[in-house]
Amino acid sequence: MAREIDGASKDFHTDTLAVRAGQRRGPEGEHAEPIYLTSSYVFDSAADAAARFSGEQEGNVYSRYTNPTVRVFEERIAALEGAPAAVATSSGMAAILSTCMALLQAGDHVVCSRSVFGSTTVLFNKFIAKFGVDTSFVSPVDLDQWREAIRTNTALLFLESPSNPLCEVADITALSQLAREQGALLVVDNCFCTPALQRPLGLGADIVVHSATKYLDGQGRCVGGAVVGAEEHMQEVLGFLRSAGPTMSAFNAWVFLKGLETLRLRMLAHSANALELANWLQSRPEVEQVFYAGLEEHPGYQLACAQQSAFGGVLSFRVKGAREQAWRFIDGTRFLSLTANLGDAKTTIVHPATTTHGRLSDAERAASGVTQNLIRIAAGLEHVDDLKADLEHGFAAL
Numbered sequence: 248m249a250r251e252i253d254g255a256s257k258d259f260h261t262d263t264l265a266v267r268a269g270q271r272r273g274p275e276g277e278h279a280e281p282i283y284l285t286s287s288y289v290f291d292s293a294a295d296a297a298a299r300f301s302g303e304q305e306g307n308v309y310s311r312y313t314n315p316t317v318r319v320f321e322e323r324i325a326a327l328e329g330a331p332a333a334v335a336t337s338s339g340m341a342a343i344l345s346t347c348m349a350l351l352q353a354g355d356h357v358v359c360s361r362s363v364f365g366s367t368t369v370l371f372n373k374f375i376a377k378f379g380v381d382t383s384f385v386s387p388v389d390l391d392q393w394r395e396a397i398r399t400n401t402a403l404l405f406l407e408s409p410s411n412p413l414c415e416v417a418d419i420t421a422l423s424q425l426a427r428e429q430g431a432l433l434v435v436d437n438c439f440c441t442p443a444l445q446r447p448l449g450l451g452a453d454i455v456v457h458s459a460t461k462y463l464d465g466q467g468r469c470v471g472g473a474v475v476g477a478e479e480h481m482q483e484v485l486g487f488l489r490s491a492g493p494t495m496s497a498f499n500a501w502v503f504l505k506g507l508e509t510l511r512l513r514m515l516a517h518s519a520n521a522l523e524l525a526n527w528l529q530s531r532p533e534v535e536q537v538f539y540a541g542l543e544e545h546p547g548y549q550l551a552c553a554q555q556s557a558f559g560g561v562l563s564f565r566v567k568g569a570r571e572q573a574w575r576f577i578d579g580t581r582f583l584s585l586t587a588n589l590g591d592a593k594t595t596i597v598h599p600a601t602t603t604h605g606r607l608s609d610a611e612r613a614a615s616g617v618t619q620n621l622i623r624i625a626a627g628l629e630h631v632d633d634l635k636a637d638l639e640h641g642f643a644a645l
């Protein structure tokens with residue numbers, strides 16, 4: 248239909264793609280994208296049904312396979328990441344699981360950053376391992392560790408950058424080189440930056456996975472995910488999803504579409520608030536250390552400047568003292584949301600050692616730097632002066 252844009256076109260800036268890519272208007276001329284809340288689709292004739300089922304004729308059959316609202320979301324996130332294709336999933340973890348199930352086989356080996364989302368570690372260690380795929384964990388910032396961990400059967404490298412909660416920055420370009428030399432795929436969880444701030448495929452990564460639950464939605468409403476990459480890989484992932492079922496619902500896809508329209512504006516605002524809080528926290532005598540890649544002292548600063556356009560919304564800091572001081576600080580704040588979620592308009596605060604990283608062994612926790620006096624903040628979109636005022640209550644409670 249006229250007056251729609253081609254998401255694969257290089258003629259548009261990402262801000263425009265975020266608002267318009269993927270939309271195809273129906274005969275009603277609706278302005279916003281419609282929600283197709285239907286589990287299945289009807290055919291004009293028995294012959295049409297046969298053609299649709301055999302794949303001879305393109306079109307929808309069943310919403311576990313395809314759904315028009317979900318398709319718009321897939322085309323839009325692919326356009327934003329600069330990828331040929333994307334597949335939407337029921338959660339971020341379903342995106343990671345589907346990638347593994349589609350692209351790994353028994354006897355393969357994975358090298359994974361040790362600073363990844365807790366459930367990702369559990370997925371590799373406890374479940375993917377059951378199918379004969381071993382995973383080695385390495386420091387995301389130590390290229391020698393990655394190089395040494397790679398074996399002849401390494402099929403996949405997996406990382407998050409910046410990491411949670413210490414904002415370690417992995418060198419995506421260098422790691423994509425290592426992956427290519429080995430003939431392995433580099434998979435990047437781009438949840439913390441989103442394509443508004445970082446486009447890993449442009450740096451050489453093969454596949455990007457997302458938890459749409461976080462910044463793509465941005466307002467804490469829905470759980471969802473996406474896998475983004477080359478057509479051949481996405482066909483494999485789609486094949487797994489269609490058979491196994493962790494696909495995205497049409498309603499959630501619509502919520503994420505609305506989220507994407509404001510993605511860049513929100514990411515810049517989250518980043519500005521986080522940077523100001525990081526600088527402010529650093530000036531406080533009660534604080535031992537602040538972790539945020541936007542601080543010049545942070546070891547990942549130069550790399551973050553090179554591969555990101557802003558530093559994102561998540562920062563963490565160690566208060567002087569132990570767990571008692573960290574808990575007192577958190578309990579002292581009055582309106583910050585005490586929750587492990589992030590990527591929300593509402594600022595969140597959490598004690599990683601006893602929540603998000605509570606299931607790790609003491610050794611694993613120590614290796615990832617998650618000490619008992621560490622507090623993580625995911626800066627939201629409130630006025631930064633009000634955030635500082637609430638954090639002052641935390642300091643007063645120490």
Ligand SMILES: *Cc1c(COP(=O)(O)O)cnc(C)c1O
Pocket residue numbers: 338339340341364407411436438439457458459460461470471472
């Ligand atoms: C939350 C999160 C996930 C998992 O996403 P869900 O949507 O909760 O399944 C994966 N990676 C990162 C970095 C996350 O923050």
